[in-house]
Amino acid sequence: MARSAESVHAVIKAYDVRGVVGEHIDAAFVQDVGGAFARLVREDSATKVVIGYDMRASSPELARAFADGVTAQGLDVVLIGLASTDQLYFASGLFDCPGAMFTASHNPAKYNGIKLCRAGAKPVGQETGLSTIAAEVVDGVPAFDGAPGTVSEEDVLEQYASFVRGLVNLSDLRPLTVAVDAGNGMGGHTVPAVFEPMPVKLEPLYFELDGTFPNHEANPLDPANLVDLQRYVRETGADIGLAFDGDADRCFVVDELGNPVSPSAVTALVAERELAKEPGATVIHNLITSRAVPELVSELGGHPVRTRVGHSFIKQQMAETGAIFGGEHSAHYYFRDFWGADSGMLAGLHVLAALGEQDRPLSELMAKYERYAASGEINSTVADAAERTDAVLSAFSDRTTVVDRLDGVTVELADGAWFNLRASNTEPLLRLNVEAATAAEVDALVTEILGIVRA
Structure with a gap:
C-alpha cells in the first residue's frame, strides 16, 4: 500500500517513529513499517526480531501488527511483552537480534511510536535505516515470496533484572529506604524485579501501569513532575528518591531532603565508579553537561570526549571510542557493558551503590559533583x-x-x-x-x- 511522503515523514522522524494513534499511526501503517524493517535487517543476515511494548492501551495491538509485517517477510518474531526500553535493548543483546520497542516515552496517552535497533542494541536512526524504511513505506513494501516467519513468546524480565544487578557492585550496600515514582510507566514493571533481592525498603509511588498517566506526565525532566516524589521522599523519610519516565529508560534522582540531583552530577558519580573499574577509559558527555564532568574525568586519569546533544551522537561516539560510559543532561546514561545502550536503571543502581557503601546522606555525597x-x-x-x-x-x-x-x-x-x-x-x-x-x-x-x- 503506497502512502504519501508527507504523512510518512511526519511520523518516521530522525531517531524513531512517533505520532498520534488513529491519526498518524494505525495497525496497517505499523505492519508496513514492520515489513520494511524486516527487509532492512535481513541484509544484516538477521533471522528474527524481538519486540516489546509499554503500558499504553494501543501498544499490544500495534506490536502484533508490526510482528505480522516482520513474519510476512520471512523473519521470526520473539515477543517479550511488557517491557521498559532498556529491557528491550537487553533482549536485543541477549538474542543478538534486531529489536522494536513500542513506546512514545513521556508523550501523552494519545501518542505511540517505535524505537528500533539492530542486533546488539545498535540504534537505527535516519541515516542508519529510518530513511530506507520510510521510502519503502511510501512506495509500498514489496511482498516476500518465501515462507512466513513464526512468532514465539519469551519472558526476559528476571534475566534482565539479574543482568543489570550484575553490572554494579552491590555487595557493600547497607539497608536503604528508596522512594520510586514510576509515573504509571514501565518502572512499575521493572523496579520490583530488580530491587527484590536487594537490602532496600521500596516505597513505591504510581506503580500501577496506566498509559493514560492519571497522576502526572511521565517526564521527570519537567520539574513539575518531580513534585510528588519530592514530597513522598520527605513523608517516608527515604534515603533517596528515583523517578523514571514512561518507558523507564531515563532515571532522575532526588536526595533525602527532597532536592533534585543534577543529571550532570549523576554522570560524574557514575563516571568515577566506572573509571575505578577501568582506569584511563574514555567517558562521553554532551556539550551542555556540566563542565564538572570532563574536569572530574580528567582528574581521575580518564579521557573525556565531548559530543553534540542527542542519543545518536552519544551512541556513535561510544562505538567509535570504546568509551566505558556516557551521560547526558537529560538523564540518559549509556554503558559499554550494556551494548553501548542507555539504561536509567543501571544509573540508578550506581547511585544506590555509592550511597549504600558509605554512611553520609545523599546530599553530602553528591556535593563533590555539584561544582557549578x-x-x-x-x-x-x-x-x-x-x-x-x-x-x-x-x-x-x-x-x-x-x-x-x-x-x-x-x-x-x-x-x-x-x-x-x-x-x-x-x-x-x-x-x-x-x-x-x-x-x-x-x-x-x-x-x-x-x-x-x-x-
Whole structure:
C-alpha cells in the first residue's frame, strides 16, 4: 500500500517513529513499517526480531501488527511483552537480534511510536535505516515470496533484572529506604524485579501501569513532575528518591531532603565508579553537561570526549571510542557493558551503590559533583533563531574568549562562565543553557541573554 511522503515523514522522524494513534499511526501503517524493517535487517543476515511494548492501551495491538509485517517477510518474531526500553535493548543483546520497542516515552496517552535497533542494541536512526524504511513505506513494501516467519513468546524480565544487578557492585550496600515514582510507566514493571533481592525498603509511588498517566506526565525532566516524589521522599523519610519516565529508560534522582540531583552530577558519580573499574577509559558527555564532568574525568586519569546533544551522537561516539560510559543532561546514561545502550536503571543502581557503601546522606555525597550552578534548559519561541543567536554573540563579543559551533553556539566568557544556544530541529525554539560559579551569576546571565533572545 503506497502512502504519501508527507504523512510518512511526519511520523518516521530522525531517531524513531512517533505520532498520534488513529491519526498518524494505525495497525496497517505499523505492519508496513514492520515489513520494511524486516527487509532492512535481513541484509544484516538477521533471522528474527524481538519486540516489546509499554503500558499504553494501543501498544499490544500495534506490536502484533508490526510482528505480522516482520513474519510476512520471512523473519521470526520473539515477543517479550511488557517491557521498559532498556529491557528491550537487553533482549536485543541477549538474542543478538534486531529489536522494536513500542513506546512514545513521556508523550501523552494519545501518542505511540517505535524505537528500533539492530542486533546488539545498535540504534537505527535516519541515516542508519529510518530513511530506507520510510521510502519503502511510501512506495509500498514489496511482498516476500518465501515462507512466513513464526512468532514465539519469551519472558526476559528476571534475566534482565539479574543482568543489570550484575553490572554494579552491590555487595557493600547497607539497608536503604528508596522512594520510586514510576509515573504509571514501565518502572512499575521493572523496579520490583530488580530491587527484590536487594537490602532496600521500596516505597513505591504510581506503580500501577496506566498509559493514560492519571497522576502526572511521565517526564521527570519537567520539574513539575518531580513534585510528588519530592514530597513522598520527605513523608517516608527515604534515603533517596528515583523517578523514571514512561518507558523507564531515563532515571532522575532526588536526595533525602527532597532536592533534585543534577543529571550532570549523576554522570560524574557514575563516571568515577566506572573509571575505578577501568582506569584511563574514555567517558562521553554532551556539550551542555556540566563542565564538572570532563574536569572530574580528567582528574581521575580518564579521557573525556565531548559530543553534540542527542542519543545518536552519544551512541556513535561510544562505538567509535570504546568509551566505558556516557551521560547526558537529560538523564540518559549509556554503558559499554550494556551494548553501548542507555539504561536509567543501571544509573540508578550506581547511585544506590555509592550511597549504600558509605554512611553520609545523599546530599553530602553528591556535593563533590555539584561544582557549578546551572540554569537548566530554557526554551524561547523565536521567528529567526540564527538572527537572535547573532544578536547575542554581538552583545557578548567583548566578554567572549571562545565561540564553539559543535552544536549551536557555545560561548565561553572571560570570567569562566559559559552558555549554549541551540535551535530546535523540529520547532521554532531557541534553547539556552547557562553555567557559572554561582546561582546569582547564572540568573544574571539568563536575564541578559533572554532579554536579547526575546526582544
